[in-house]
Amino acid sequence: MTCIIVDDEPLAIEIVEAYLEKIDQLKLLGKFRNAIEAFAFLQDHAVDLIFLDIQMPKLSGLDFIKTLKNPPKVIFTTAYRDYAIEGFDLEVVDYLLKPIPFDRFLKAVAKVLHQPTAPLAAAKADGTGDDYVYFKVDKRMVKTRMTDVLYIESVKDYVKVRTADKEIITQQKISYLEESLPRPQFLRIHRSFIINVEKIDAYSATDVEIGKFSVPIGRNYKNDVMKALGKNVF
Template sequence: MINCIIVDDEPLASALLENHISKIDHLKLVGKAENAIEAYKILHNQNIDLMFLDIQMPHLNGIDFLKSLSQKPKTVFTTAYRDFAIEGFELEAVDYILKPITFDRFFKAVERVLRNKTDPDEDYIIIRTNAMYRKITLPEIVYFESCGNDIKIFLHTNECLVSKTKITDLEVTLTSKGFVRIHRSFIINSHYIKAFNHHEILIDKYRIPVGRSYKKGFDVFISGLSKNKLI
């Protein structure tokens, strides 16, 4: 569970963030503040992992407030102004979000924090399916199939999920984690490979073709994967 606070003097903006936070199980809102002084009291009395911090506030702005802290929680700046973005990132902010804040944009910022808090032995992705966000550990995934504007995700439990995700985005994220793209429409989890040749792969109980333009890359991947294991 990630303890978080909202620091914002605008009631509507604060209420919107509170609503966004309530939709994510891993987040727990433990306090709200309208200015830096109130925020400091919360930080001093409670263990805070994540702070959603407005910049333009009375008495002390968000930038100067964060600079003043000796122990800084992970911080997402929430503001209506672009002018402070560079200075915000120089303070190693997790993200810098412009108001009005949509849930999709909010979630992208939070996902960075969730990934950093994850046990390194539990790699996972979070996808949106059926109007819900779902966490899937990588060992659960057998392969991905691109179908038009959707991605089908086949799990070892025989469940199939559908998400509005680009296969190219998945390729960038998963290439270093035992996954390989073997076709313009397929990315597979190499841990489930049972047999293969230059034309197709038997992965779990599925037969998947190897695309012509992906054969060389797949051969290189398999050579590294099976080094010292081929007889």
Template sequence: MMNYLIIDDEPIAHTIIEDYAVSLNDLALVGNCYNAIEAMTFLQKEKVDLIFLDIEMPKLKGLDFLRMLTDPPLVIITSAYSEFAVDSYELEVCDYLLKPFSFERFLKAYTKVVKHTENSSKKSTTVAEATSNSIFLKGDKETHHVQLDTIKYLESYGSYVKVYLENSMLLIHESISYFEAQLPADKFIRVHRSFVVSIKSIKSIAGNQIKIEGGIIPIGQSYKAMVKKRLF
């Protein structure tokens, strides 16, 4: 059973999603929130596996709310505005439903969620939870004990992540979001849908680029505000 939460300032949107979800036996409604502030409080108290999230809401926009979550549940965007689709996919949402959407389209989005969950459960564990100083990374043939201070940055590479160290690079079968959740937030920062950077490795920032030793890392448009808030 998958617990889901609806976050939308329009009551009719809640009704439509609930009516569609009733047809799916493995979806259980655990809450209705009508703004993102209310949702933040709810998530601190309840376990949620999936969020149906509106974008244009008062007080705090849906995507800004999503950027504030350190370990977000799976997310399906439900919006009347198509122009936010690119930004939302940078945040690795499962799907983007453009209102008004049919049951068939709703079912297609939910199928993506199920597939994502199944793929995650089938994966062998490749990353051990980080301690305060190190992390275990499982490569193809051996498990590497890596000191966090030696990681310069991480880059998404299809279904893998390239972990760039001071003198080498490891290719790990995991998602960039998984690393973002595992690595300590006081040492690493997500700056792009494809990049997580060690704060210690940052030499300078100019415009939409971060300079580190040996390279330039782009800052994603949807991450600019968060990067500015964290680093300045």
């Protein structure tokens, strides 16, 4: 996995870099003293993980994440515990307090390397021609056709996959799931919701109707949603 370090403290960067040298599965692509430089780098480079300080000049780590439409996985490295709740609201992987012991750092990295993910490699071996995936539910793998999914809802560290006749709950981050779903069939319309565009019955500026369900459109997603759905308006 590729990663970058964003921190305004040179010593903090050196420590994280030294830790990373001990972990073969992570490749460091860059080190940045502020979020503006990191933002520019991300425009041209794919990164899987950011080790990110919070209190930095020009732009805080929290605000930096909010500027990214599809942010990589994030591990906060900070001297302040006051932002922990807001950090986890942003779906960060972990929150490390400086000075960071190596064993604690390793534990955070393990969460990334072994992050539970839904196996989203499409298959067409069921004879119907429909793509399907398996979602891990407890100790079972539940087969779900993509054409049956109405919408997906994020609830903390879990997602609810809603079909017309059932609800599947699996441990997963919605941001990671979004990266694997086929587009433009699936569209993120809210921080907590992804919908199957093919299942839409009606929509307005505030919500989308899918069968008996009403799914809200997030303020920060409204322009992109209207642009995507407005292509077929006459």
